Amino acid sequence: MTKQVTLTIDGIQIDVPDETLVVDAAKKAGIDIPVFCYHPKMEPVGMCRMCLVEIGRPMINRSTGQPVLNEDGQPTMQFMPKPETACTNLVSEGMVVLTQSESAKEAQKDIIEFLLTSHPLDCPICDKGGECPLQNLTMEHGPGKSRFLFDGKFKMEKQIRLGELIVLDRERCIICARCVRFQEEVAGQAVLAIDDRGRGSEIISVSEPGFDSVFSGNTTDICPVGALTTTDFRFGARPWELLSAASICGQCPVGCNITFNTRREAKSAGKVVIKRVMPRQNEQVNETWICDKGRFAYHYAKSKERLSKPLLRKDDKLKTTSWSSATKLVAEKLGEAGKDTIVLASGRLSNEDLFNLKSLADGLGGKAVLYTEMGGGDLVTQIGVGQGTNFSDMGQGDAIFVIASDLYEEAPIWWLRVKQAADRGAKLIVANSRETKLDKFANFVVRYSNGDEVKTVQDLGGTGKIAQAFSKADNAIVLFGSDGLGLEGSTHLATACANLLEETGHIGKANNGLIGVWPKANDQGAWELGFHPEPDLAAILKGKAVYIVGADPANDNPALAKALKKAKFVVVQDLFRTATAELADVILPAQTYTERDGTFTSGERRAQRFYAAVPGLGESKPDYAITSEIAEKLNIQLEGTSSVLVFEKLAASVKDFAGLSYAKLAEVTEQWPIVGRGDLYYGGSTYENTQGLGVQLVSASDRGETVSIPKVRNDAGLRPKKDELLAVPITKLYDRGTTVAPTEFLTERIGDVTIALHPEAAKKLGVEAGKRVKISFEDVEGEAVVKIDETISAGVALVPRSMGLAIREPVVIKVQ
Amino acid sequence: MLAEKYPEEVKQILGRYPPEQKRSAVMPLLFMAQREEGFVNKEAKHEIASMLDISETEVASIIGFYTLYHAKKEGKYRFQVCNDLPCALRGADKFLEGLCDKLGVQVGETTNDGFVTIETVMCLAACDKVPMFQTQSPNGIKYYENMTIDKTMELIEVLKMADKEVK
Ligand code: SF4
Ligand code: SF4
Ligand code: FES
Ligand code: FES
Numbered sequence: 004m005t006k007q008v009t010l011t012i013d014g015i016q017i018d019v020p021d022e023t024l025v026v027d028a029a030k031k032a033g034i035d036i037p038v039f040c041y042h043p044k045m046e047p048v049g050m051c052r053m054c055l056v057e058i059g060r061p062m063i064n065r066s067t068g069q070p071v072l073n074e075d076g077q078p079t080m081q082f083m084p085k086p087e088t089a090c091t092n093l094v095s096e097g098m099v100v101l102t103q104s105e106s107a108k109e110a111q112k113d114i115i116e117f118l119l120t121s122h123p124l125d126c127p128i129c130d131k132g133g134e135c136p137l138q139n140l141t142m143e144h145g146p147g148k149s150r151f152l153f154d155g156k157f158k159m160e161k162q163i164r165l166g167e168l169i170v171l172d173r174e175r176c177i178i179c180a181r182c183v184r185f186q187e188e189v190a191g192q193a194v195l196a197i198d199d200r201g202r203g204s205e206i207i208s209v210s211e212p213g214f215d216s217v218f219s220g221n222t223t224d225i226c227p228v229g230a231l232t233t234t235d236f237r238f239g240a241r242p243w244e245l246l247s248a249a250s251i252c253g254q255c256p257v258g259c260n261i262t263f264n265t266r267r268e269a270k271s272a273g274k275v276v277i278k279r280v281m282p283r284q285n286e287q288v289n290e291t292w293i294c295d296k297g298r299f300a301y302h303y304a305k306s307k308e309r310l311s312k313p314l315l316r317k318d319d320k321l322k323t324t325s326w327s328s329a330t331k332l333v334a335e336k337l338g339e340a341g342k343d344t345i346v347l348a349s350g351r352l353s354n355e356d357l358f359n360l361k362s363l364a365d366g367l368g369g370k371a372v373l374y375t376e377m378g379g380g381d382l383v384t385q386i387g388v389g390q391g392t393n394f395s396d397m398g399q400g401d402a403i404f405v406i407a408s409d410l411y412e413e414a415p416i417w418w419l420r421v422k423q424a425a426d427r428g429a430k431l432i433v434a435n436s437r438e439t440k441l442d443k444f445a446n447f448v449v450r451y452s453n454g455d456e457v458k459t460v461q462d463l464g465g466t467g468k469i470a471q472a473f474s475k476a477d478n479a480i481v482l483f484g485s486d487g488l489g490l491e492g493s494t495h496l497a498t499a500c501a502n503l504l505e506e507t508g509h510i511g512k513a514n515n516g517l518i519g520v521w522p523k524a525n526d527q528g529a530w531e532l533g534f535h536p537e538p539d540l541a542a543i544l545k546g547k548a549v550y551i552v553g554a555d556p557a558n559d560n561p562a563l564a565k566a567l568k569k570a571k572f573v574v575v576q577d578l579f580r581t582a583t584a585e586l587a588d589v590i591l592p593a594q595t596y597t598e599r600d601g602t603f604t605s606g607e608r609r610a611q612r613f614y615a616a617v618p619g620l621g622e623s624k625p626d627y628a629i630t631s632e633i634a635e636k637l638n639i640q641l642e643g644t645s646s647v648l649v650f651e652k653l654a655a656s657v658k659d660f661a662g663l664s665y666a667k668l669a670e671v672t673e674q675w676p677i678v679g680r681g682d683l684y685y686g687g688s689t690y691e692n693t694q695g696l697g698v699q700l701v702s703a704s705d706r707g708e709t710v711s712i713p714k715v716r717n718d719a720g721l722r723p724k725k726d727e728l729l730a731v732p733i734t735k736l737y738d739r740g741t742t743v744a745p746t747e748f749l750t751e752r753i754g755d756v757t758i759a760l761h762p763e764a765a766k767k768l769g770v771e772a773g774k775r776v777k778i779s780f781e782d783v784e785g786e787a788v789v790k791i792d793e794t795i796s797a798g799v800a801l802v803p804r805s806m807g808l809a810i811r812e813p814v815v816i817k818v819q
Numbered sequence: 820m821l822a823e824k825y826p827e828e829v830k831q832i833l834g835r836y837p838p839e840q841k842r843s844a845v846m847p848l849l850f851m852a853q854r855e856e857g858f859v860n861k862e863a864k865h866e867i868a869s870m871l872d873i874s875e876t877e878v879a880s881i882i883g884f885y886t887l888y889h890a891k892k893e894g895k896y897r898f899q900v901c902n903d904l905p906c907a908l909r910g911a912d913k914f915l916e917g918l919c920d921k922l923g924v925q926v927g928e929t930t931n932d933g934f935v936t937i938e939t940v941m942c943l944a945a946c947d948k949v950p951m952f953q954t955q956s957p958n959g960i961k962y963y964e965n966m967t968i969d970k971t972m973e974l975i976e977v978l979k980m981a982d983k984e985v986k
Contacts, residue, residue: 192874196874196876196880197880198879198880198883198884199883199884200883200884207876207879207880209864209875209876210874210875210876
């Protein structure tokens, strides 16, 4: 049990729980004790000695257990003969801490002087300059002069590539081990370590590829010097020249809060461009971290391939045209088609875009179809996770069940937070048909055969040991994905999960419920607004007017390309001239979400705002504005002048959004640990959240309404027959998708398209690891490099999505 | 492969630690691995890491931290001279310099015949018998205390002779 204790720091009296460290207690009282190795999200190690302070504790009479009083009736204080580290000492009742005493200041000054004996002080060419804890603390606490002989300065080779993404400057490193500890404690991937000892100490990584972790960028935020930098931002700009725009990562359903740092620069022809992506604190979503995909893959937004003008097909060629003639034609054709209109949109779009698109489809009597290969969102909409859900609150007594999802590749920050909940004692159950990186941290690993997904979930409703761990848990969350599954399979899976949660009573309260690990950032938002996928999309396109937004079906599926050719009219609204756009009658250039305002709904059903970071490209416009322009010509009244107006309308018509507004989403409350510009020595260079923590939507379950969950067919899953090879889709973090591939320095991580086989299957086919094979199924033909995975069954092959082989669901393939 | 070559010994080492703390076996396993060639090669690093469920980087870091372990092939005999503070105060540095001069190498280097490598190490707990060093070789670890340069050169000759005889 924790109890409150009272202590005095520099004369200020405060009450804190007894498990608080002196350094944190001081921070809460508004007193900054300098630190380098300490970080509020990691265990203290006391390595750097920067936080030396004087600590006095009341003298206790051993026989009575009472404090010894002096003549004035005050407790007698006992100070250690030497200063102590504030980062390793816990507070205690009656403690007195002096951070500004003669001896404390002297100690702090000495440590800085020591550190600088082996520091190059090349601040003018150091990327950290301007936001460097060492620089700041030296100014504040340093001696100003050094007694050290310059010739004895520490020299080492600079610019060591720990991998393609992170560069190490060994001279600047002060061996605080924050990076090493982050990788080990927080990320659970000990791919950094200290080599040698004493003055020879240096950070190394010998993993393949170097610094093999999707969280590597975070070490550059918490490194207190310029020793770790990203290849992306190094020598890119000085921190003080950068402007910041609050945003949300658009790469996966976690919805990490980020800040885009932008600058106007000559190199980019005087345009304002994004220079880097930084995490923005949201303790309920991403804490102070982001993954490397979120940090690095933003370059697609400034790709030269972007569409900047509307195009119209004339004499079978796509020619540039004006907005008015383009939208006029679109309106005419959609109007003609009326209820034969299909709006096909993806979860890459914002809530505002999707709301307008849905309203347009409704106005025409047409159909709004979600372009996705994963189902079950209507159930997540009804159940969701209870309001106030926060993975950080989960631990002992709780349970988390992850099924058919490779969280590390699909939603890295959820992986990290689920793993940490398990570290805190939550029972983690990981079920998949193959090994994933989360298995290592699980209490129970369930390995099922492909096709047995639903049965696996149903077994969890039984009486076995694992089932008990789930049903008896105080709180339980299920995360389901589409690993090895297509639209049909994942829909059944979601239904089974919803049933399980209802049966075990894990709905309608915080830290309970259902999360879909969607392929796109705003898939959940699309479901909320009434978009649904179509089981047989190709079948319904014939003869229709199709309005495709933010999706590239022709590229993903030859059958859809064929079907689109038979459509009556095709209009494509996108960032790039995709394969689908090539088939279009009209192409409308959309802005990226970095160029405009809007909101996304995360997988945890948190509506969050993003703000425009850079001006729009060319003549491109926000999706919601384009849609409203078309609608206007059809006499359908939609908002188009500003996203805030669209959101107002949305909130007024969609029940779970009732009462929400941009102002509400922009509200912030105090968060711990304190981060931000003045405090970067403490929490790292993560941005403070001043522009909104977002709001978690209230679900039907939260309101106590009964949710109708359909019965589930458990015979649904496809299984390989004898002598068949069933290929199933899996997700790779770095794939060839349009929002990743344009970032050139990720090419190595994206790698080749692979097919993973069981050793037996490989033997039977006469192929081995690293060999190129021909693959064919349905209309698809392609090549892939063989990988061996002993954890799958011999009749199954794993094929990654969005890597050039158009796999959407389990399918029997031929391999040569 | 260690586990294939010395299955019994590996089993015996792993058996000393509870399974959830098997990472502790890294020290004896590394020592065993380097018995072969006087250093821990890449394959052994990889094998030990996967045997103990730790990362290769962690294994590399342990090799780097301890002067007992080596990541590179050097001379057959490593002369590890202590020049930590107490030894330094009693002339270890001078001894070291003289020895290096005699052998025509610098600290960290190996003699041309590939027989002797000179290294420095931290306190070997023989501070009262300076100059002192230990040798690390296929014949194990041996201490030599109260040494002089001449005595050391003699020792090298003796070791070389013994080496020839064995061959
Ligand atoms: S690289 Fe940075 S974070 Fe890592 S030990 Fe060095 S100074 Fe600390
Ligand atoms: S975890 Fe998802 S939302 Fe967060 S930074 Fe990575 S890709 Fe973006
Ligand atoms: S020793 Fe306390 S911050 Fe490093
Ligand atoms: S200092 Fe050399 S043996 Fe102790």
